[in-house]
Amino acid sequence: MAKIAKKIKKNAPPPEGYTKIEPTLKKLQGRLKDAQTNQNAADKTKSKTQALWPIYQINHQISRYVYDMYYKKKLISRELYDWLLLQNYVNADLIAKWKKQGYENLCCVHCILIADKNHKNPCVCRVPKAKLVENNESDEKVKNLQCITCGCKGCASTD
Template structure:
């Protein structure tokens, strides 16, 4: 199944054709397009979202597409919906004008868009995973804990692997899968992880199997990862919902971390630097589907719950039907 769409390009400006098309098709409102203009997007195209597992499946969206990705037919990330489901299969034109002094800049070109893997859409019965990210002190863990408490049957964590030693009270396969460094490095070589990182000399990672195991239970799989984890997962075909839990400001975050009085100064400085990088990363277009600012906990929790309530209700409905 293939779709034909017009591609519109204009250097350092949004073409009138693209602007009119966006408004007509309700793809983007005027304020969003104005924002794109200020950011100076160079290569914009209008495609239909074709990732079968994405909630935006079949919807039209606007993408910023680097020239090399168009030429190679790689998956591109949507500026509008944040999914990685738009794929340019091939170009039917001999060339595409991206800028310069050519009179054809901004003209419409036809592109051929096809499903990923050239397959018809697949209908998945498992809930879409949710990837949470946010700095220490943002209240992320507390928000997730309350979700689990209010909806104990709707969510489940993927159990991560780690090479660190277990602590008193921790059980293998419950808090973590505790493995040797050799075993984990072998798994990394075999591409068994969605994401992995090293912290304080120990490896941590989320295996593909752990997420699949949660999916088989019919629950919403929760992944709690850092900035690099988000980047790594975006390279896979997992296609989760990305939610960033943000402190109201850097200053408030610093006050929270120091108020804990559980870490020395060097540890606090390190966390603050990581937080600054994470907060900057969260501002990039298309990285997260939703950003929850945790200034007032109850307000933040209700906002988070509203984001997920449709999926929660579906899970609970299926569970009740099964019983």
């Protein structure tokens, strides 16, 4: 993680520019809340992990939005970006990975954890589709590829 340039406190009011991103941020957070509520009332047809997929995916969306606004579009200030990190609006670990080559599209940090209980390393969603074909995996497997942790359908940089 890059060092925080100007010290900003967690309880500081939102820095300038916040109003620009607030509507999108609030919309996504609303969706996250709904997903969390739905997860508690998870229907029996879904497994426990599957019920978590929407939560992973929305968390990813929120982090991606802020990441794009700061690193790609350069529409928000460092101060605002740091403030958002402090509010835990975004997943700093995930964003740190996106800056690395080969991890630009990483779905969630769990998928690269070797010790993650759900799958052996590397997670199937991290394997490029071309590689699966090369390994003579069935079309069915390539087509229906989905990570059991977060429901990712493939997040290799080349996909």
